[in-house]
Amino acid sequence: MLDEIFDNFSKNSIFKNKRTLQANYTPEVIRHRESEIKQIASILAPSLRLEKPSNLFLYGVTGTGKTLSVKYVVSQLLEKAKTGGFNLRIIYINCKLKKVADTEYRILAELLSALGKKVPETGLPTDSLYKQFIEIVNEEDQLLILVLDEIDQAVDKIGDSLLYNLTRLDSSLKGSQISLVGISNRLTFVDTLDPRIKSSLSEEQIVFHPYDAVQLKDILTQRATEAFKEGVIGDGVLDKCAAYAASEHGDARRALDLLRVAGEIAEREGGNVLEMKHIDQSEQKIEKDSVLDIVKSQPKQFQLTLLSIIENARNYNGTAFYTGDVFEKYSSFCQEARAKQITQRRISDIIGEFDMLGLITTKVISRGRGGKTREIRLAINKSLVEKVEGILRDNLSV
DNA sequence: CGAGATTCATGTGAAGTATACCTTTAGGCTTAA
């Protein structure tokens, strides 16, 4: 019985090579980023003579090819370094991943494990991680390029001590040198930094502008011809994808995701043509999945808080509500679920974190004599909210 | 009527606590010379 399914599946696939649509895929030719790539390359090029390249900072909203461009240049560099016998090392870290790299300690731990050194996830003093890091780097003379993706998020959360320490690391290194490549979504990011860090970090800057619809279409076409078999893409599908993404400030990653998921949906339906309707379905599915992933990965107290927010959002039906309301609801949920109750102080912080995650929007307002508080609104659409609520209730048995 | 004081409900910062985990160290036991 299953044989049939499997056979059908492999035979009728509309994909030729799905990998080319995945986020971490680096195509051989990167379109519409030639000048940026050249700039990055020329800035990092001194590393091939084992000279320290300037620290570099890249800006641009999500999906404008920052990460891709850097990775591309880096892989080329490594190749050159290998044939030339240089001792060049490049480490890429995404600072955004919750539970992996959202504190100074954890980012350092990540850094060390990239260098092949396992460190415990708690218990060690942070300086000792710096010490270990310096030790490893000093083992042999080398040039280290550190790519920190999404550092704006990290700095928002943990302050700039990490960057400060990293920029000052040079002095304790003997034969080796470190260059930093920071990647940020927010253009205003460096302005929030301590001036000392700012000057040393942003020796060079490159801004990535969003793709326009035509460029997006071009990119999609390029990838799609690699990814799909011939003739499976219906009329106007790529245009629609591009248009969608262009309206989302030119986010190419989103466009590619859209196309890939649409392909998967079409395939599962057993059809052999990718049609417009699949794009619509895909759009919903992507949003749903990403929100659900975030929600599921939250710790218990966060989930309880979120559930209280949802409950309040229903009661207030669109109008905003306040921290006090959420805490009250939260308290009753805690009793119901027999969970340990957390203080309002902490709930306030948690609400702030949900705001950062984009699940809700908040605004600190003063209600005059009614005091000062956060005005909270859910930022998820209705059908999704029900789904989320279901999961949460299930999970927490409330 | 209007300037200044008061007030409310919570934001926000700093310091403290509990827990889980890590390294170091000292003591005790075993082994081998």
Place this chain on the structure above:
DNA sequence: AAGCCTAAAGGTATACTTCACATGAATCTCGTA
């Protein structure tokens, strides 16, 4: 005497609590026109 194991001691990060002060506009108070 050397080697190995174990448990206690001393230390840290993290998530949370406690304490204390900061906010800022609506509202109140009271002197003045």
